[in-house]
Amino acid sequence: MKDENMKILVIGSGGREHTLAKECAKSPLVGQVMVTPGNGGINREFTSFAVGVEDNRGIVSLALDENIDLVVVGPEVPLCNGLVDDLKAVGILAYGPDAAGAQLEGSKAYTKDFLAKYSVPTAAYGNFSEVAPALQYLEGCQPPVVVKASGLAAGKGVLICENLQEARAAVEDMLSGESFGESGKEVVIEEFLEGEEVSLHLICSGESYVAMPMSQDHKKVGEGDAGLNTGGMGAYAPTSLVTPGMLARYEEEIVKPTLAGLKAEGVDFRGTLYIGLMLTENGAKVLEFNVRFGDPETQVILPLLANDLVELLLKSARGEPMPDQVAFKDESAMVVVLASHGYPGAYPKGEVITEPETPIADAVLIHAGTREKDGKVVTAGGRVLGAVGTGASLTAARDRAYELVEAVSYESKYFRSDIGHREFSRT
Numbered sequence: 119m120k121d122e123n124m125k126i127l128v129i130g131s132g133g134r135e136h137t138l139a140k141e142c143a144k145s146p147l148v149g150q151v152m153v154t155p156g157n158g159g160i161n162r163e164f165t166s167f168a169v170g171v172e173d174n175r176g177i178v179s180l181a182l183d184e185n186i187d188l189v190v191v192g193p194e195v196p197l198c199n200g201l202v203d204d205l206k207a208v209g210i211l212a213y214g215p216d217a218a219g220a221q222l223e224g225s226k227a228y229t230k231d232f233l234a235k236y237s238v239p240t241a242a243y244g245n246f247s248e249v250a251p252a253l254q255y256l257e258g259c260q261p262p263v264v265v266k267a268s269g270l271a272a273g274k275g276v277l278i279c280e281n282l283q284e285a286r287a288a289v290e291d292m293l294s295g296e297s298f299g300e301s302g303k304e305v306v307i308e309e310f311l312e313g314e315e316v317s318l319h320l321i322c323s324g325e326s327y328v329a330m331p332m333s334q335d336h337k338k339v340g341e342g343d344a345g346l347n348t349g350g351m352g353a354y355a356p357t358s359l360v361t362p363g364m365l366a367r368y369e370e371e372i373v374k375p376t377l378a379g380l381k382a383e384g385v386d387f388r389g390t391l392y393i394g395l396m397l398t399e400n401g402a403k404v405l406e407f408n409v410r411f412g413d414p415e416t417q418v419i420l421p422l423l424a425n426d427l428v429e430l431l432l433k434s435a436r437g438e439p440m441p442d443q444v445a446f447k448d449e450s451a452m453v454v455v456l457a458s459h460g461y462p463g464a465y466p467k468g469e470v471i472t473e474p475e476t477p478i479a480d481a482v483l484i485h486a487g488t489r490e491k492d493g494k495v496v497t498a499g500g501r502v503l504g505a506v507g508t509g510a511s512l513t514a515a516r517d518r519a520y521e522l523v524e525a526v527s528y529e530s531k532y533f534r535s536d537i538g539h540r541e542f543s544r545t
């Protein structure tokens with residue numbers, strides 16, 4: 119196949135997928151980008167379908183019917199459900215790991231054992247599927263202690279417990295299957311790590327990879343990083359927290375042993391490896407792996423890439439070596455998430471969104487929890503939109519992003535006004 123006029127199908131419906139679709143569409147290799155199931159903004163811009171992300175058979179038939187050259191899988195659930203395996207079985211190229219590779223996100227217990235086996239730095243831990251040994255392990259822990267549901271829990275399965283009583287209750291609740299169902303049938307009890315968190319995204323093809331600029335997410339709902347955890351309220355890249363020298367060290371201590379370990383386990387890992395790192399006093403430690411691009415990190419990482427994204431995705435999907443060097447723009451990017459009041463708890467839906475009539479230079483509005491209703495775009499999720507700004511400095515990127523934030527309206531609009539505060543306090 120000659121790589122031209124390609125048809126790409128993006129799987130998913132969030133801000134990450136809107137960004138992936140937009141960035142793929144810029145590639146000279148691409149003729150058409152389609153998305154399923156999309157959202158209110160994606161469906162205006164790209165041909166979309168109604169097949170859901172958990173319908174492997176539906177996606178395979180759609181990809182065959184539409185003669186898709188490359189499927190780009192956005193979220194973790196279809197990756198863990200073996201979508202890439204099913205597409206490969208009918209000869210369709212897909213970007214993302216197979217089900218074996220996706221275990222790095224699908225099972226925190228598997229990942230902790232994997233990290234221990236290959237001596238990759240991470241928090242001290244124990245894995246448990248029975249209450250009694252878990253409670254016994256807790257007796258030897260110093261609070262605060264972290265209790266995690268091993269399986270997928272959409273970012274909600276991590277409890278930071280201030281005392282052992284809270285930790286015991288969390289363990290019992292998870293293992294009973296009450297709050298997290300199957301995902302909580304195994305738990306990881308972990309040492310609490312202190313430090314700043316950064317996200318390292320790699321596009322991998324086995325042991326070969328390219329590293330994307332380091333980004334920082336803002337997980338807490340409130341200003342100054344207060345309140346409940348969310349999927350992410352904003353992000354920026356690159357961060358000055360990680361110097362090129364530090365990155366080189368993380369590559370030696372974390373990235374290379376991880377990819378070599380996967381190979382030793384018989385996993386040919388292709389796709390995104392997102393490494394959540396905690397920069398502690400004793401060096402960087404792995405908090406978690408995700409096997410897909412971060413959301414909202416994608417919104418700030420991909421616009422900084424100077425190389426053709428689709429070329430990289432193709433190499434990864436085909437298992438070809440990644441290029442030795444990729445170029446990034448000498449710019450910064452920031453995304454401010456526009457959420458609905460109440461998120462991450464209950465929030466209203468169906469509010470009409472008004473977007474700016476004239477585009478704002480160096481700013482792009484990314485859709486997440488939106489849908490079309492009677493010819494209008496309305497809110498349909500907790501994280502509604504992402505206002506992305508780019509510029510020669512992070513300050514410039516921030517100004518563009520917040521200009522766009524101010525130009526969008528819907529009744530329950532909520533956002534943090536301090537995205538990037540850690541970076542600004544450093545520089």
Ligand code: AMP
Nearest residue numbers: 241264276308309310311312394405406
């Ligand atoms: P995870 O999904 O495992 O990354 O956990 C979600 C969030 O919980 C992380 O982004 C951290 O902010 C926090 N977290 C997880 N594990 C720890 C830990 N061992 N120590 C401190 N914070 C943690």
Ligand code: GLY
Nearest residue numbers: 349350412413414
């Ligand atoms: N922003 C965090 C994540 O995508 O997991």
